[in-house]
Amino acid sequence: MKICVTGGCGFVGTPLVTSLLNEGHYVDVFDIMWFGNFLEDHPNLTVTKGDIRNADLIPMTGADVVIHLANIANDPCSDLNSKLNWEVNALATKFVVDRAISCGVKQFIFASSGSVYGYKEEPEVTEDLSLVPISDYNKTKMISERVLLSYSDDILVQIVRPATVCGYSPRMRLDLSVNILTMQAFTKNRITVFGGSQTRPNIHIQDMIGVYLHMLDQGDSLQGIYNAGFENLSILDIAKRASDKIQSEIVISDSDDPRSYRLNSDKLLSTGYEQKYSVNDAMNDVISALREGKITDSDQHYNIRTMKRLHVND
Numbered sequence: 307m308k309i310c311v312t313g314g315c316g317f318v319g320t321p322l323v324t325s326l327l328n329e330g331h332y333v334d335v336f337d338i339m340w341f342g343n344f345l346e347d348h349p350n351l352t353v354t355k356g357d358i359r360n361a362d363l364i365p366m367t368g369a370d371v372v373i374h375l376a377n378i379a380n381d382p383c384s385d386l387n388s389k390l391n392w393e394v395n396a397l398a399t400k401f402v403v404d405r406a407i408s409c410g411v412k413q414f415i416f417a418s419s420g421s422v423y424g425y426k427e428e429p430e431v432t433e434d435l436s437l438v439p440i441s442d443y444n445k446t447k448m449i450s451e452r453v454l455l456s457y458s459d460d461i462l463v464q465i466v467r468p469a470t471v472c473g474y475s476p477r478m479r480l481d482l483s484v485n486i487l488t489m490q491a492f493t494k495n496r497i498t499v500f501g502g503s504q505t506r507p508n509i510h511i512q513d514m515i516g517v518y519l520h521m522l523d524q525g526d527s528l529q530g531i532y533n534a535g536f537e538n539l540s541i542l543d544i545a546k547r548a549s550d551k552i553q554s555e556i557v558i559s560d561s562d563d564p565r566s567y568r569l570n571s572d573k574l575l576s577t578g579y580e581q582k583y584s585v586n587d588a589m590n591d592v593i594s595a596l597r598e599g600k601i602t603d604s605d606q607h608y609n610i611r612t613m614k615r616l617h618v619n620d
Contacts, residue, residue: 308332309522310369310411312358312402313376315343318417320477322373322515327351329519334365337376341612344476359393361401366409373415373518374402377447380481381421382610384443386619395446400453406461413462415521416454419447420467420507420535420569430570433467433531451531464521464528469507469535469569471514473588474595480607484508484585487545488592491552493603501561502542507535507569510583520579528577535569536581544585551589 314323314335326333327348335345335353345353356363358376366372377395378384384391399416406414423431424438439445454463472484480486483506490497509517517534539547545556575581595601605611613619 307370307522308334308368309371309373310334310336310364310366310406311373311375312336312364313374313417315339315345315353315477316341316375316379317475317477317479318471318511318514319375320344321475321511322375322518323351325515325519334369336364340616340618341477341606341609358398358402361398361405364402364405366405366411369406369409369411371413371415371522372402372406372411373417373522374399375417377417378443379609381441381443383613384441384446386610386613388442390618391442392446395443396449396453399450403454403457403461407457411461413464413522413525414454414457415464415466415518416450418451418465418467418531419444420469420533420567422448422451422467423567426567429568431533431567432570433533433573455530458529462526462529465531466517466521467531467533467569468514468517469509469533471511472508472585472592473511473583474591474600475511478595478601478607479609480601480603481609483541484544484548484588485592487541487548488551488589489596489603491548491554492593492596495552495554497545497548497554497556499541499545499556499558501563502545502558503540504561504563504566505538505540505568506544507567508537508539508544508585508588509535510585510588512583513581516582517574517579520577524577532574532577533569533571534574535571537585538568539585547585548589551593
């Protein structure tokens with residue numbers, strides 16, 4: 307198949323594109339490349355630098371599927387420039403799906419976020435619960451979902467609500483809970499936890515890729531919204547796991563972040579997907595990458611620091 311991946315140079319996009327190529331697909335990547343391009347050359351790969359707000363430039367002609375990953379990721383980055391956040395994460399989604407339909411694309415896979423649920427007291431958060439987004443980032447994901455579902459008669463829409471992704475990628479991110487706490491254990495032997503009681507769902511990056519490939523393979527037998535997260539752990543529990551791997555002091559500080567929820571992915575699992583990787587695997591991968599010098603604790607691995615350096619808030 308021919309597949310267009312927006313945000314294909316990102317943390318998840320980079321290894322996802324590699325997996326798609328390994329499966330024999332033709333891939334067109336469209337990415338603004340604020341964080342670089344770590345994709346290796348491949349005869350079936352075309353990479354275009356561009357802004358998804360200019361959707362007419364996205365190479366979708368002849369594409370069978372669009373996997374829409376491009377976004378302003380996480381709360382701090384979205385808060386940095388609210389106008390940009392709404393334009394990229396909400397308005398541009400409409401432009402992208404409009405172009406997909408006009409180009410005859412049959413399947414549209416969208417990376418939403420498990421954070422759209424906000425704070426939940428229910429022991430298990432399932433897809434039928436109400437959305438109470440707390441931040442602008444959460445709100446734009448919710449709006450994008452609703453926009454896309456309104457096109458369900460025109461294109462197959464599959465929406466994934468991922469947990470916090472963890473593990474190693476050539477386009478590395480250290481501003482994600484498992485990754486950053488593991489990195490602190492490795493580099494400082496001291497882990498700083500803000501709050502700690504908040505429960506967050508997690509998913510290994512290779513399972514995240516597996517979910518997208520599953521959506522791709524299942525086609526129109528899967529429609530609608532699916533949670534994707536397999537390990538619900540408190541932030542303090544994650545810190546303790548990191549400390550077990552590399553003995554570290556754990557320092558707990560106050561936090562004003564109320565988000566806490568346990569993602570239930572039974573709906574996804576009922577379609578035949580099986581979890582293959584764990585948080586422990588992700589920690590081991592990050593530690594190995596640090597030991598091998600593939601990554602260091604540098605600004606390029608933190609989205610907010612890179613965006614500030616690029617003056618994205620101007």
